[in-house]
Amino acid sequence: MQKNILSQLKFDTLIHPLVCFNDSNNYFIKRDDLIPFSFGGNKVRISFEYFNDMFDKECDCIISYGNIRSNLNRVISNMSHSLSIPCFIISPNDNNESEITFNRKISELMGAKIVNCSKRDVAKTVEDTMQHCVNLGYKPYYVYGDIHGKGNEKIGVNAYFKAYQEIAKYEEENQEKFDYIFLASGTGITQAGLICGSFACEHKPEIIGISIARKQKEGKNSIDNHVEAFLSKQEMTMLSTKKYSINFIDKYINQGYGKFDLNIEQVIKNVLRFDGIHLDPIYTGKAFSGMKKYILEYGIEKSNILFLHTGGGPLFFDYINSHFMNRGI
The missing domain is CATH 3.40.50.1100 (Rossmann fold)
Incomplete structure (x- = not known):
């Protein structure tokens, strides 16, 4: 009898330090790119x-x-x-x-x-x-509900409500509290899930979504709607997004979806060269680059910083294929 893939999937992904930095912060990465199905990812x-x-x-x-x-x-x-x-x-x-x-x-x-x-x-x-x-x-x-993409917001959010518990478990087991969690944020589903997950924990790091395309108002509204939809269905209505800041940063979108510059390309190269981890220019590379700029801009020091790798392996190979097959790296 053929096994159901849904019953076989394992989601408790690795968290480990990064070495591609030389400042006073401690950097970690959660490897959702290693989820063992279809190239992984959120x-x-x-x-x-x-x-x-x-x-x-x-x-x-x-x-x-x-x-x-x-x-x-x-x-x-x-x-x-x-x-x-x-x-x-x-x-x-x-x-x-x-x-x-x-x-x-x-x-x-x-x-x-x-x-x-x-x-x-x-x-x-x-x-x-x-x-x-x-x-x-x-x-x-x-997957998005009705024909206008409404009505199913809470379903996807549940994925990273659960994932946040993995982060909390790591913190407890390693006696290491994260001060910041950075991630690529598009529709806001993943970020909304992390926010909802943090409501159930005493320690609440700043969860900072680096926009890959959307402007701040649109992005924050989407996250707000997803959080409220999830909380209303989880008997957590006493909690409100108004008690928690939604950090959705649109400074680093670089002219919009799919657009990237030499800085993002250099970040992708450095992370691959020093940590052996692939990033892509559409999502994770843009977010990682934005995280570095944000940390420098806001003078963040001596903090524990977690980057959520949301996957996108095939996009990395699109990038390699289109940019380096006919010229040197």
């Missing part, structure tokens, strides 16, 4: 929650959304194939969507049905795709 934890929710709702077909670089789509399509669940991916084709990426190729290899659309037509495309699934005899599950 989207494996989040997809795990989506699929469990899908099964709880007795759905038998899954629909995801994201562009050609989407780590979530890669994992959703891979998990779908492993579970023999039909998978549809709605993908905007407005900006350089003809580019070939490893994440997209993996999704195609997993048999996902790619449905391209314009960004202005996403809601209509979600609606049409869901109806198409119904016509085929399926009960579809859209």
Whole structure:
């Protein structure tokens, strides 16, 4: 009998020191890139929650959304194939969507049905795709809720509510308290989960999301909505985001999603050379670079700093493939 991948996944990932710094702070990294499924990353934890929710709702077909670089789509399509669940991916084709990426190729290899659309037509495309699934005899599950992407906020948040308990366990076992946790923040689901997880702990580090694209107002509102949705369903309504600052930093987005500069490239090279860890220029490399700038700008010293590696291995190889295959590193 074939085993269910959801019952096999292990999530308690390694935390270890980093050596690529020479200041007075102590740097650590949580290696969610090493989660043992589909190149790892935060989207494996989040997809795990989506699929469990899908099964709880007795759905038998899954629909995801994201562009050609989407780590979530890669994992959703891979998990779908492993579970023999039909998978549809709605993908905007407005900006350089003809580019070939490893994440997209993996999704195609997993048999996902790619449905391209314009960004202005996403809601209509979600609606049409869901109806198409119904016509085929399926009960579809859209990972973001309704056709406007609302109603499922709490599900993904649960992934990093749980992950925060791993961080707290590490602190207790090693008698080491983190003063700051940095991460790449996009939709805000991962950061919202960490914030919710910290509510259950006495020690609360500053959780700082480095935006990979969104402006601060939009990013903070998204995190706020995800936190409130989660707390309202977890009998934790006495807690409020107003009692906890949401640190979403948009200073380092470098002209927007997918844009990066020589500083980010140098950070990627240094972390690979000294710590043997891959970062990518879309998410983790941009966040790591932003973390370094933030620490310098705000004069942070003699602190314990944790960087959450949210994965993105295929994006690293996209970067290597496009920038160094025909020229030296």
